[in-house]
Amino acid sequence: MHQSNIISASKRKRIILDNLRSYSMLLPNLILFLAFSVYPVIWTLRFVFYRYGGYGASVPKFVGFDNLIRVFGDQIYWKAVRNTFVYAGAKILFIIPAAFFLALLLNRKRKGNGQLQSIIFMPTIMSSAVMGLVFYLLFNVYNGQINRYLMDWNIISGPINWLGKDHAMKTLVITAVWGGVGNYMVYFIAGLQQISQEALESARIDGAGRLQTLWFVTIPMLGPILKIILMLSITAAFSDINTVMVLTEGGPTNATMVMALYGYQFFFPVSAGTSITPQYGYGAAVSTVSALIAGIVTVLYLILSRKMDDVY
Amino acid sequence: MKKTKNMILEAVASIFIIAMVIFTLYPVTYTVIGSFKTNSELTLGGSFLPKVWHPENYVQAFIQADFIKYTWNSVTLSISVMALATLTASLAGFVFARRDFAGKRFWLTLYTSLMFIALGSVTLYPIYNLLTTFHLNKSMLGLILALVSGQASNVLLTMGFVKGIPKELDEAAIIDGCSLYGIFFRIILPLIKPIIAVVALFAFRHAWNDYITTLVMTISLPRLRTLTVAVVQLKYAVNAAAEWHIMLAGASIAILPIIIVYAFCHKQFIGGLTLGAVKG
Numbered sequence A: 001m002h003q004s005n006i007i008s009a010s011k012r013k014r015i016i017l018d019n020l021r022s023y024s025m026l027l028p029n030l031i032l033f034l035a036f037s038v039y040p041v042i043w044t045l046r047f048v049f050y051r052y053g054g055y056g057a058s059v060p061k062f063v064g065f066d067n068l069i070r071v072f073g074d075q076i077y078w079k080a081v082r083n084t085f086v087y088a089g090a091k092i093l094f095i096i097p098a099a100f101f102l103a104l105l106l107n108r109k110r111k112g113n114g115q116l117q118s119i120i121f122m123p124t125i126m127s128s129a130v131m132g133l134v135f136y137l138l139f140n141v142y143n144g145q146i147n148r149y150l151m152d153w154n155i156i157s158g159p160i161n162w163l164g165k166d167h168a169m170k171t172l173v174i175t176a177v178w179g180g181v182g183n184y185m186v187y188f189i190a191g192l193q194q195i196s197q198e199a200l201e202s203a204r205i206d207g208a209g210r211l212q213t214l215w216f217v218t219i220p221m222l223g224p225i226l227k228i229i230l231m232l233s234i235t236a237a238f239s240d241i242n243t244v245m246v247l248t249e250g251g252p253t254n255a256t257m258v259m260a261l262y263g264y265q266f267f268f269p270v271s272a273g274t275s276i277t278p279q280y281g282y283g284a285a286v287s288t289v290s291a292l293i294a295g296i297v298t299v300l301y302l303i304l305s306r307k308m309d310d311v312y
Numbered sequence B: 001m002k003k004t005k006n007m008i009l010e011a012v013a014s015i016f017i018i019a020m021v022i023f024t025l026y027p028v029t030y031t032v033i034g035s036f037k038t039n040s041e042l043t044l045g046g047s048f049l050p051k052v053w054h055p056e057n058y059v060q061a062f063i064q065a066d067f068i069k070y071t072w073n074s075v076t077l078s079i080s081v082m083a084l085a086t087l088t089a090s091l092a093g094f095v096f097a098r099r100d101f102a103g104k105r106f107w108l109t110l111y112t113s114l115m116f117i118a119l120g121s122v123t124l125y126p127i128y129n130l131l132t133t134f135h136l137n138k139s140m141l142g143l144i145l146a147l148v149s150g151q152a153s154n155v156l157l158t159m160g161f162v163k164g165i166p167k168e169l170d171e172a173a174i175i176d177g178c179s180l181y182g183i184f185f186r187i188i189l190p191l192i193k194p195i196i197a198v199v200a201l202f203a204f205r206h207a208w209n210d211y212i213t214t215l216v217m218t219i220s221l222p223r224l225r226t227l228t229v230a231v232v233q234l235k236y237a238v239n240a241a242a243e244w245h246i247m248l249a250g251a252s253i254a255i256l257p258i259i260i261v262y263a264f265c266h267k268q269f270i271g272g273l274t275l276g277a278v279k280g
Helices: A002-047 A066-072 A075-108 A113-125 A130-137 A144-151 A168-192 A197-205 A210-241 A241-247 A259-264 A280-311 B002-034 B037-046 B055-062 B066-100 B103-114 B120-133 B140-148 B153-165 B167-174 B180-191 B195-207 B213-215 B229-237 B244-276
Strands: none
Touching: A002 A280, A002 B066, A002 B120, A002 B153, A002 B180, A066 A144, A066 A280, A075 A113, A075 A168, A075 A210, A075 A259, A075 A280, A075 B002, A075 B153, A075 B180, A113 A168, A113 B002, A113 B244, A130 A144, A130 A168, A130 A241, A130 B002, A130 B195, A130 B229, A130 B244, A168 A210, A168 A241, A168 B002, A168 B244, A197 A210, A210 A259, A210 A280, A210 B167, A241 A259, A259 A280, A259 B120, A280 B120, A280 B153, B002 B244, B037 B244, B055 B066, B055 B153, B055 B244, B066 B120, B066 B153, B066 B180, B066 B195, B066 B244, B103 B153, B120 B140, B120 B213, B140 B195, B140 B213, B153 B195, B167 B180, B180 B195, B195 B229, B213 B229, B229 B244
C-alpha cells in the first residue's frame, strides 16, 4: 500500500518531467506560433465587432454587427470582390494550361530539359514586389519597353496605356502568370512522374497516337493531382497582394482593387504617396468577410470536384 | 503522314517552349542589362545592350541610395530568420513526431487548422502592436521574430519527415543512455538534413523577398529596411522618373544574390515545393 503510493508518486514525477522535456523543445516554436499566427487571428475576429480607428474612435467601442452590415453595402468592396474573381479566373485560365504543357514537354528525358525547368521556375524565387517594380517600368506608357517593341514591330500604332483603367487588369494577370507558371509546372511534373509507365506503354502498343495517349490516358490519370493543383491555384490567387500593391496600387480608380488589398488599406497606406485614416474595426470586418468568401469558393470547388468524380 | 504530323507537333512544342523561356528571362535580363544603362537610354529607347556600360550606377545605388546599409540588413535578417526558423521548426516537428505529451493533439489541430485561415496582411497590425508592447519594434529582433512566426507548414513538413525515420534508432540511442536532446542533435538531425535544407532555403527566400511584413514593421524605422523594401520605395521618390537606372541597379542588387543561391540549390527549391504540396 505504502510502497505503491511511492511508485505512483515517482511515476507521476517522471511523467511531469517527461512532459516538461517535450515542451522545452516545442515551446520556442509554439510561442512564436501563438504570438504571430494565433493571436492576430483572434484580434482580428474580435475587432470585427468594434468601431476602432477613424475619426473620434481612438478607443474601441463595441458596435455589434455594424461593421459587417457596412461591408455588405460597400460598393467598392464588392467591386474588389468582382475584381478578385476576374483576376483569379484569368490567372488560372492561363497558368494551368501553360504549366501543364510545359510539364508535359519538359518532363521528357531529353538533354537540356532539366535546365529549362530551372529557368521556367526561376521567377518563383524572386521577390514579387521587386519584379512588380520592374514590370511597372516595362509597361510604362511612354517610356516602357513593351510599347516600344510593339510599335517598332508595327503591332500597334500608338502607345497602349497598360496601367490605365482598361488594361491594368491584363497587365496584372500577365505579371502573375510570369511569376507563377514555374510553380505549377513543378506540381504537374510531380504528378506526371506518378503515372505508371506501363499504362502509357500499353496505350502506345495498342496504337494510340500521342494526342490520344495524352487525352485518354495521361489527363485522366492526372485527375486527383489536378484537383489539388487547382485548389492550390485558387487559394493562392485569392491571397495575392504584393504585385497589385506595387504594380497598380489597386488603381486606377479601383480598377485592379482586390479583396486582400482593400482590407489592408484600412490599416496601412498602400504607397508612400498616400495617407489614410485607419479604420481597424472595419478593416477587420472586410478581411474576415474576404476570408469567408475565399473559404466558400474552396469548399464549393471541393464539392464540385467530388461530383465530377461521381460522373466519371 | 504520321511522321509529318509528329514533326508539326514537335515544332509547335518547341516554339511554345522557346516563347515561354523568352517570356521568363526577358524581365530579368532587362533588369540586369538595364542597370548598366543611362536613364535616358532606358526611358527614350535604345539598343538592347547599353551603348556604354555604366557600372557607376551601382556606385550611385550603393552610396547615394544607401544600398550598402540595406544589403547588410537583408543579409543579417535573412540569415537570422533562416537559422531561427529551421531550429524552432525542426525541434517542434521532432517532438510532434516522436513524443507523447499532454495537449499534443490540441496543438497539432491548431497548427493544421490555422493553415486554412487566410486573413492576409491585416494580421500585421496586431503583430505590430504586440511588438510595440514588448519594445521590440525598435530593433531588427522584432522583425526577425515576425518573419519566423512559428510557421505551421515548416513544422508539419519536418514532422512528416521525422516520422519516416525508423523509431528503432531512437530506442537504441535511449538504451545507450542518450538524452532527448542527444537523440535530436546526434541521431535525428543528421538524418533529416534534406528537409532541413528545404526549410532553411524557404525561410531565407521568405525573409529576403518579403515586402509587406518588412514594410509595415519598419514603417517608422527606415534604417531597418531591407533591399526589397528599399527598391520598391524608389518608385515613390520625388525624382523617380529620372532614376530608372538606379531602380534597376537596386533591383539587380536585390535579385542577384537569390539567383546565385538558386543556381547552387535549385534542386532543393524545386524538390521542396512538391514535398509540401502534392505528397502532403
